[in-house]
Amino acid sequence: xxxxxxxxxxxxxxxxxxxxxxxxxxxxxxxxxxxxxxxxxxxxxxxxxxxxxxxxxxxxxxxxxxxxxxxxxxxxxxxxxxxxxxxxxxxxxxxxxxxxxxxxxxxxxxxxxxxxxxxxxxxxxxxxxxxxxxxxxxxxxxxxxxxxxxxxxxxxxxxxxxxxxxxxxxxxxxxxxxxxxxxxxxxxxxxxxxxxxxxxxxxxxxxxxxxxxxx
Numbered sequence: 001x002x003x004x005x006x007x008x009x010x011x012x013x014x015x016x017x018x019x020x021x022x023x024x025x026x027x028x029x030x031x032x033x034x035x036x037x038x039x040x041x042x043x044x045x046x047x048x049x050x051x052x053x054x055x056x057x058x059x060x061x062x063x064x065x066x067x068x069x070x071x072x073x074x075x076x077x078x079x080x081x082x083x084x085x086x087x088x089x090x091x092x093x094x095x096x097x098x099x100x101x102x103x104x105x106x107x108x109x110x111x112x113x114x115x116x117x118x119x120x121x122x123x124x125x126x127x128x129x130x131x132x133x134x135x136x137x138x139x140x141x142x143x144x145x146x147x148x149x150x151x152x153x154x155x156x157x158x159x160x161x162x163x164x165x166x167x168x169x170x171x172x173x174x175x176x177x178x179x180x181x182x183x184x185x186x187x188x189x190x191x192x193x194x195x196x197x198x199x200x201x202x203x204x205x206x207x208x209x210x211x212x213x214x215x
Contacts, residue, residue: 011155013067013074013173045082046075054169057090060126065171066163085109086172090124096196102129102204102211103138105197108172112179112187119179119187121195125157126170128213131204133165139201142177145194147186152200153177 045055046064054061068074078085089108096106104126112119121142127133137156141149153175165171179187202211 011157011173011175013065013071013161045079047079055086057087058094059168060090060094061166061169062086062090063163063165063169063171065157065161065173066159067157067161085122089122090170093124093192097126097128099128100213101199102209102213103127103133103136103199103202105138105140105199106170107142107192107195107197109192110190110195112184114181114184117179117181117184118176120174120176122172122174123197124170124172125165127165127167129204130167130213132167133162133204135159135162135205136165137203138199140197140199142175143196143198144187145190147183147190149177153197 049055049062049064050069054063064075064078068078093106093108097104104124106124106126108122108124110119110121125136135156135158137154139152139154142153143149155175157173162171199211202209
């Protein structure tokens, strides 16, 4: 099945969380956000991440993007749900990281909104290049089981949004795409493990580069 009507709607700094539907707006957002009830966490992960220059996870470091740091609600929710949203998902899907690629996009949660006819996917952006990434843009194809997206997704994170992503580190963001009702049954057959993202065009710090690492 070729998903000709699946198109990117939002490239966002927000994430799908377990504790709530917390979202925030980036420069590419086109939808309104809603408030969410946040419970206090016993550990403030955001302060730990900022104090110790990232959070170590299985040989990589997790960073909060500069654009995400500007939103208190997002930071509170991230701290509350860090174990389930970041730690557990990175441990679960770390096997998908291809160290032969400079940049990996690893899906780790997705949700279909039946009424809004959209599908939102959380991604880890993993940097395996030998440089610090301050801004990034890429084109590529989100992959689903038994389906094919015809149109490339074109995404960009500016220096103001991304900030600082050194070698062997990762950040998290989401992509929301249109999902007309005629495609939803097919999309619901997917599990997170079925999803992937193939980068075809990559630009790091304003320079067009091949995504293959040189060894």
